Amino acid sequence: MDTVHLPSRSVSLAAVAAVRARAAGATLRRLVAFTLIAIGTLVTKAGKSPQVMRPLMTEQVFRVGVKLVPIVCFLGITLGIVIVGQIVTVLQTVGAVKFTGMLLVTVVIRELAPLVAGLVVLARVGTASVIELATARALGEVEALEALGIDPIHYLVVPRVVGFTVAVATLTAHFVLLALVSGYAFAFARGLPLTLTGYFGDIATALSWADFPLLALKTSLFGAVTGMIICYQGLSQALRLEEVGAATTRTVAQCVVGCLCIDALFVPLYLLL
Amino acid sequence: MSDDAVIEMSGVAVANPHGSDVPVVASVDWRVVRGECWVVAGQQGSGKTTVIETAAGLRPASRGEVRLFGEPLPSSAGEAMARLRQRVGFVFQGAGRLFPDLAVAENIALPLRYHRHLTASESAAELRPLMEAFQLERFAHLAPGRIGRAWARRAGLARAMASRPELVLLDNPLEGLDAVHLRWWRGFLAELVHGHPWLGGKPATVVIATDELRPLLGIGTRFATVDGGCWKVLGDRGAVSASDDPAVRELMDERN
Numbered sequence: 300m301d302t303v304h305l306p307s308r309s310v311s312l313a314a315v316a317a318v319r320a321r322a323a324g325a326t327l328r329r330l331v332a333f334t335l336i337a338i339g340t341l342v343t344k345a346g347k348s349p350q351v352m353r354p355l356m357t358e359q360v361f362r363v364g365v366k367l368v369p370i371v372c373f374l375g376i377t378l379g380i381v382i383v384g385q386i387v388t389v390l391q392t393v394g395a396v397k398f399t400g401m402l403l404v405t406v407v408i409r410e411l412a413p414l415v416a417g418l419v420v421l422a423r424v425g426t427a428s429v430i431e432l433a434t435a436r437a438l439g440e441v442e443a444l445e446a447l448g449i450d451p452i453h454y455l456v457v458p459r460v461v462g463f464t465v466a467v468a469t470l471t472a473h474f475v476l477l478a479l480v481s482g483y484a485f486a487f488a489r490g491l492p493l494t495l496t497g498y499f500g501d502i503a504t505a506l507s508w509a510d511f512p513l514l515a516l517k518t519s520l521f522g523a524v525t526g527m528i529i530c531y532q533g534l535s536q537a538l539r540l541e542e543v544g545a546a547t548t549r550t551v552a553q554c555v556v557g558c559l560c561i562d563a564l565f566v567p568l569y570l571l572l
Numbered sequence: 573m574s575d576d577a578v579i580e581m582s583g584v585a586v587a588n589p590h591g592s593d594v595p596v597v598a599s600v601d602w603r604v605v606r607g608e609c610w611v612v613a614g615q616q617g618s619g620k621t622t623v624i625e626t627a628a629g630l631r632p633a634s635r636g637e638v639r640l641f642g643e644p645l646p647s648s649a650g651e652a653m654a655r656l657r658q659r660v661g662f663v664f665q666g667a668g669r670l671f672p673d674l675a676v677a678e679n680i681a682l683p684l685r686y687h688r689h690l691t692a693s694e695s696a697a698e699l700r701p702l703m704e705a706f707q708l709e710r711f712a713h714l715a716p717g718r719i720g721r722a723w724a725r726r727a728g729l730a731r732a733m734a735s736r737p738e739l740v741l742l743d744n745p746l747e748g749l750d751a752v753h754l755r756w757w758r759g760f761l762a763e764l765v766h767g768h769p770w771l772g773g774k775p776a777t778v779v780i781a782t783d784e785l786r787p788l789l790g791i792g793t794r795f796a797t798v799d800g801g802c803w804k805v806l807g808d809r810g811a812v813s814a815s816d817d818p819a820v821r822e823l824m825d826e827r828n
Contacts, residue, residue, distance in 0.1 A: 348686045442630055443669040447683045447731070448657035450649065454686075 326553075333531045337460060340452045352458065359462025363424045364469055371419055371470045375477030378415065383407060383482020384489075387498075391491050399493075400501030407478050408506070408514065409569055410562070416470040417521040417558050420463060425529050425554060426547045428459060432533025433543060441534065456530040463526030468518040507572045517565050524557040577642060578739050578777045579604035579627045584636030586619060586626050595634050596622045600803040602796065606738075609765040609778040611792035613785045613823045620781040620798045621665065624741045627779065628662050629653060641738070658687055661732030665743040668728020670716035677703070677712035680730045687735065699734060702770055706730045707756075722753040729760075736771055740764060741779045746787055754787070761791050785812065785823040797823065 444451045483498050532550040581602040585595040596619035614620040625631045629645045638645045646652040670679045681695035703709050711719045767773040795806040799819040806812050
C-alpha cells in the first residue's frame with residue numbers, strides 16, 4: 300500500500316509547494332510594487348502639507364517609539380544580564396577575556412539589539428496597526444481621503460513607515476546601552492575582575508566607525524520593511540472580521556522573514572570590517 | 573463638449589465594486605451642465621452609488637470616457653487627479669465616513685489644512701460660518717463616534733463643503749433621517765441649488781443619488797434612474813411626474 304500512496308503524496312506535496320511558491324512570488328511582487336509607490340510618494344511629497352503630516356508623524360513616532368521605551372529598557376536590562384553577563388562570565392572562565400569586546404559587538408550590538416527592537420515593535424504596535432488599517436479600508440476611509448484629494452499613501456502609509464523607521468533605530472540604541480550596562484553590572488556583582496574602563500574600552504576597540512552607519516541603516520531598514528509590510532497587509536484589501544486574524548499572522552511571518560533577509564544581507568558587510 | 577459641462581460620461585460601463593467582470597451599469601451617457609441639480613434614483617443595490625463614484629473619479633470606468641470640468645479623468649491618482657478632486661465635494665452615505673481618530677472639527681478642517689496648509693486656528697476661523705450654519709459647533713471637539721449618525725452625516729457634508737467645491741455629489745443624503753434633520757437637509761439642498769452663502773451665493777452643480785424620488789422632486793432639476801443595470805435619463809420634473817415607467821412609479825411611491 301505504501302508504494303502506491305507515497306508517489307501520489309509526494310506529487311501532491313510538490314504541487315502544494317509549487318502553489319505556495321507562486322503565491323509567495325505574487326505577494327512579493329505586489330509588496331515591491333507597493334513599496335515603490337510608497338517611496339515615490341515619500342520622495343515627491345516630502346515636505347507637502349506640513350500642518351497635517353508633521354503631527355501624524357510625531358504621533359506615530361510617539362506611539363511606536365516613545366511608548367515602547369519602557370518595555371525595550373526592561374528587555375535591555377534582562378537580556379543584558381542573561382546574555383552579556385553569561386558571555387562575560389564564560390569568557391572569564393575559559394580565559395578568553397580579550398574576545399569580550401568582539402563578541403559583545405557581534406552578538407549584542409550588530410545582531411541581538413536590532414532584532415529585539417524590531418520584534419518588540421512588531422508585536423506591540425505592528426499587529427494593532429494592521430487591524431487599524433484594515434478597518435479603515437473596510438469602513439471606506441481610503442475612498443474618503445481620495446474624495447478629499449488626499450493621497451491615502453501619503454496620509455496613511457508615509458507617517459507609519461517613518462514612525463517605524465525612527466522607532467526601531469532609536470529603540471535599538473536604548474537596548475544596546477542598557478544591555479551592555481546591565482551585563483557589566485551582573486559581571487561586577489558576581490565579582491569578576493573586570494573594570495568599567497576595561498569593559499567599555501574592549502567594546503570601543505572592537506567597534507569600527509563603519510558600525511555606526513551600518514547599524515543605523517540596518518535598524519532603519521528593519522523599521523521601514525516592517526512598516527511597509529504592515530501597511531501593505533492592512534490596506535491591500537478590505538478584510539472581513541474573520542480574515543483579520545490570518546492577516547495579522549501573515550504580517551508577523553512576513554516581517555520576521557523580511558528582517559532576517561535584511562540581516563543576512565548585512566553579514567558580508569560586517570565580515571569586511 | 574462645451575465649457576459649462578461639469579460631468580460628461582459617454583459609453584461608460586460602470587465597473588462592479590466587488591471585482592466581478594460584469595459591469596453594474598452597462599452604458600451611461602450623461603452630461604451634467606453647470607448649475608444643474610441631478611437626482612439619480614434607483615433601488616438599493618442598483619448601482620447608483622457606483623455611477624456617481626465613477627463620475628467623481630473615485631472608481632475607474634471599465635469602458636468609455638469620463639470627463640470632469642471638461643478634462644478627461646487622469647488614469648492614475650496623481651497631482652492632476654488631486655487638483656480635480658478638490659473641485660468636487662463628495663458626501664458619503666450613512667455616517668459620512670468621518671475619520672475616527674480626528675475630532676469633528678478636525679475632520680471638517682482636514683482638506684483646508686492639507687491642501688492650503690492652514691494652521692488649526694486659521695482653519696477654525698475660516699470654517700466658523702460653515703460650522704454655525706450646520707449647527708455643528710457643539711460637536712466640534714467630540715470624536716465622530718460620540719455623535720449621532722445624522723449629525724455625523726452633516727459633519728461629512730461640512731467636510732465636503734469646506735473647500736467650496738464647484739460640484740457636490742451626495743449619496744442618499746436623506747436616508748433614515750428624522751423629521752428635524754430631514755427638514756434641515758431639504759432646506760440646505762434647496763439653498764445649495766439656488767445659491768448657498770458659503771459658496772458665494774452662486775448655484776452649485778449638484779448630483780444626488782437616492783432611493784426615494786418624491787422628497788427630492790421639488791429640489792432636482794434633472795432626473796435619471798438606474799434600474800436593472802440600465803441607465804435612463806428621464807428629463808425634468810414634468811417628465812418624472814408624467815412617467816408611466818413602473819420603476820419610476822415605484823421610486824416615487826416608495827414609503828409614501
